Amino acid sequence: MPKASKTDKSLSDIWKLKQRGKRDSDRHKKLINDAIKKNGRDLITEYNIITSDGDKKIKIPIRFLDRYKFKYGNLKNKSKIGQGLDVKPGDKFRLRKKNEDKEGAEPGDKEGEVSFEAEVSIDEIVDILLEELNLPWMEDTKSSEIEIETEDLSSIEKRGILPNLDLKKTLFENLKRNAAKGTPKIANINENDLRYKTWEVNKERHSNAAVYLMMDRSGSMSREKTYIAKSFYFWMVQFLKRRYKNISLIFVAHDARAWIVDEKEFFSVNSSGGTLCSTPFELAHNHIQENHPPSTWNNYVFEFSDGDNWGDDNIRALEFINKLIPMVRAIGYGEITPDAEGAIWMSDESRLSNFLEKNVKRTRFVSIKITSREEVFDALKMFFNIDNSAKKI
């Protein structure tokens, strides 16, 4: 090159940035994951997530990963510049939707700066937040059907990302290479020596599982209560699908009667009608009897309600729960009683949860009360880590 030859070294030599972008984006990724962990409690009931269809990537605002600077809030002069249109002052144009996501046309007040939103998939969140969850008391049944995916840092590869560098193996390879040249020492490490740990997916075979997700949709289930139940079930479904392949999910809605719905309907049902909490348990009982014999199936039954049930029906619910217990690995009952919406006229005695807790004396019946959105995360951990916590005790 003419002229340029004065400084002969190429810049790449100076900065040696091999995969610097990768390194810093790994670091960035880690900070996002930390943020997700830290904000798990709030994130799990984030409206945008619960209303997404579960497949797509979602954007979650990670506030402290933003680059904070002093910036303008409301600008006095909001005028912007455009070009290439024959227009007169006072003209108004409606924007087509397409323009909204793109540059320039973001609405109004705020400065047109990109504020940071992490784009993560639901699966990633499940992996980060719900990693240790599982279906409790799972047993091998005769026909082994479902697969569980676990990840292990297991094999050592020549290619990989820097954070996964296996230092010991790398030094060993270097030693080996030098020894082959007659100088057995660690020196001049180069790319050929690098060894990386990689993740490997191990497939384990597990038994059939059928999970019944049942939800009260009677008139007393306020918007907030329903939202809490849906949040719980949303994540439950996500993690079950993520962890277990070929799992059978049965969605049940009920008011004074119970019926099977598909997943989409389940998450979009509106509340109305009276309540008979025994009905879903009855339906589950019959459905299991017909379709999922306990000899070949691990069955799980979950019900969410506000516990605002008729006294007589409590007894009937108890009957079916007792019938169900020998047929299932676990029954979970979640009662949603937001503090602010306390039903004062209901005596605590008659609440379904209290009634059941008093009368069902089996360890595999788990009942939990949720009073606010913040508790959904803990409820999930409590339900789906129950056998592990039991083991610890």
Added chain:
Amino acid sequence: MNDVLEERIEIIEEMAKSMGLDYYPINYEIVPQETMLEVISYGLPTRARHWSYGQSYEYQKMQGEMGFSKIYEVVLNNNPSYAFLLDTNTDIANTMVSAHVIGHVHFFKNNFLFKKTDNKMVYHAAERAQRIEEYIQKYGLEAVERVMDIGFSLDRHIDWHKGPNREPYKGEGKYFKKTGFDDFDDLLSQEEFSLKEVKDKAGFPPHAELDILWFLINYSRVLDPWEMDVLEIIRQESYYFYPQYMTKIINEGFASFIHAEIMLKLKCIEGPEYFDFCRIHERVVQPGGNKLSINPYFLGFSILTKAREEWDELYKNGDSDIDGIQKVYQIVNDEDDISLIRNYLTEDLAKELQLFSYENLRIPSGGEAIHILGTELDRVKEAIVRDLYNYRAPIICITDVEDGILQVEHQSTNVGTLDLKYAKVVMKYIYEAWGSPLNLQTIDSEGNILHYTYDELGFSE
């Protein structure tokens, strides 16, 4: 680099010199897309690591994958300069890019703002990155990141006129000693008169201080030397980048002007390659599909081309000593974006480009609309330059220190209010670096004066 390109660059450089272009030697490096993205996200590829570059890197990658932006080149302001060309570009594209790069490097060497920048920055940044790497080893990544976060949160608040290398205020050393400011922890037990003396002796800082990092580095009592160094590194880089921020339109416009000039004269390009050139050139200097924003390449190119025509005409008629191209060089030496727009965007050109100013509207029934505010030259100019001031940051000054409490004032309240959510975090950062409480004065949307405080209990209104 292949022979064709190498040969062409030689021809181009010769041609550039005969046109009177004056630039640093250029090292051309042909790099893959990935490296290109790294260079873009770091701005200065040799600078210290930080997670935020990882964020930009991801963002750039996404943009690239989605086909939003194609990056043709990156060129670093340094002597010698480094130009990165994409290995997947065709020869003709890289030929054009090389000519474009020469325009940029002429700009770096001659523009009045760039003359004040460090033209060995690439090497200095590498040395500094090395120091930061050592701090990371010594103090841990998180501690260093924390200080860098603080630095980056304040890096737009510089005082360009005072420059990056400044002497401390005169006489303020006494100020501290007299009042026992050093023993801030003991303030409560200080004699009454000593406190009074602090207040009476108004005038620290002696003027409203714009360069917040400089102030903290020099006058904070809680920063360790390595922390000061990290903040200073970020501050130096901010001064280095400031001219680039202030000259996007004129710099890109000039580089496009130069590549067009050179390419049209290049004899070795003919036939289908010439059409390819025209196609790429068109893409760079077209208004752009989005009518609601402007393409800086296009605007700058159009203004300079117009100025050239005008001065060629004046020169021909004996009304000017310099011809069109000389005028363009002169503009490039003396102007930044704001003054370019103010001085050289003409009524005719604004009409020709159909520039208009507008504001966004929310339609009550849902959806978005725009409302055209006007097409008069002044209005249009105002709408263009509005975003170009002060790194687009609100003007924030340190106005006073009272009993160790930092008084910070948002001065550009005529432009708008502060985004409180962001201000809170930055206040926390300042608090950490200053080590004592601070007050921030600003306004609300109605123009009422507001005072916020950040102290050991956190933020309060």
